[in-house]
Amino acid sequence: MQCAADKVARLCAAPRGLVSLWRDASDVVAGVVPYYWTPCWFTLDPVSMLMTSHYHFGMDEFPGEWLAAEYYEDDVQSVPDVMRSAEGISTLHEAAHGDPSGSPRWRRNRTLGGDQELIARLRTRSGETWGALSLYRDEGMPMFSETEKSFVQEIAPVLAGGARRALLYGQAEEPEYADSPGLLVLDENWNIESATPGVDRWMVDLPGGDWDRGELPAAVITLAGRVLRCVEDRDRLGDVAISRVLSRSGAWLVLHGACLTSTGRRRIAVIVEPAHPSRLYPLLMSAYGLTEREKEVTSMVLQGASTSQISVELHVSAQTVQQHLKSIFDKTGVHSRRDLVGKVFFHHYEPRFRDNEKRTAAGRPVRGDPWHTQSS
Known part of the structure; x- marks a missing residue:
């Protein structure tokens, strides 16, 4: 199992497309945890923990009634419930105390030939x-x-980090x-091999160096040095x-x-991103005036x-929380x-979820934010 875990770490370390x-991760998991047909992978917005995409080989479009059930149906297990649980992992049979026959989710899975289901949260450390x-x-x-x-x-946690980097890469x-x-x-001598459009704005904004002169x-140089030191430690090949x-x-x-290291x-x-808050916040303000x-x-x-x-997190009384909820x-x-x-x-998320289905089919990058509109 340690060999498989190391393979997953190396897969997740390098920037790559999410699909x-x-x-590749599905193939590695199969060697340790055999499964029926194919896994279903989801991405979530970490601020809201709402789903932004799915990938299930052979199911290009997630059925609308199944998606509605995730958020509205009373059942013993759902993706949102597991994401919010203390354990972050659940099996349908255990959640149903050994008899899932009364579960609508189990009956839906049976239409595709499935009987058991394990759901796991991908959360970084x-x-x-x-x-x-x-x-x-x-x-x-x-x-x-x-x-x-x-x-x-x-x-x-490794898969969560890999998903995060894949979304950034996209x-x-x-x-x-x-x-x-x-x-x-960069190559190991700090020469630039390639750069994506717009990266120059971040290089100019970073202190030190002279982007126009190629410095x-x-x-960036310090981070690249840390990366190469990790490579020399065989136990840290998957580190980021x-x-x-x-x-x-x-x-x-x-x-x-x-x-x-794919080319030998x-x-x-090096990926550079702004440390900005989630795009959910301006969306909520513009759409509802919160x-x-x-x-x-x-x-x-x-x-x-x-x-x-x-109440504890925001340092207000429970009554104040209820007042805020009523207003919301x-x-x-x-x-x-x-x-x-x-x-x-x-x-605000299903449009993104559906657009990502089209992106996946077209081989385009998957997005991890709420749906972007002019008003948001």
């Missing part, structure tokens, strides 16, 4: 949830064992926003170096560095926080927390 990552993994088994296969579940939990390769990430590929900023740098304009930038030559990939505090409460509701948890419900036109989650998903 390519999911395909720093606490950001970037994805989910569903594995299936047909009738007659053994139950998912504790050893198999432990393996999935072991690789989950934004760098095909920018969607003015502040989209940039990607540099790299000090932060990260640094946070204050730019000349006063904004914080995050640099991700990893070694590329050592090359360093106050800053109401946006914070809404974000926590989307992540499954209880009234008491919100009035502004968004819903009557419950579940309806609020469903409305935010189907108005």
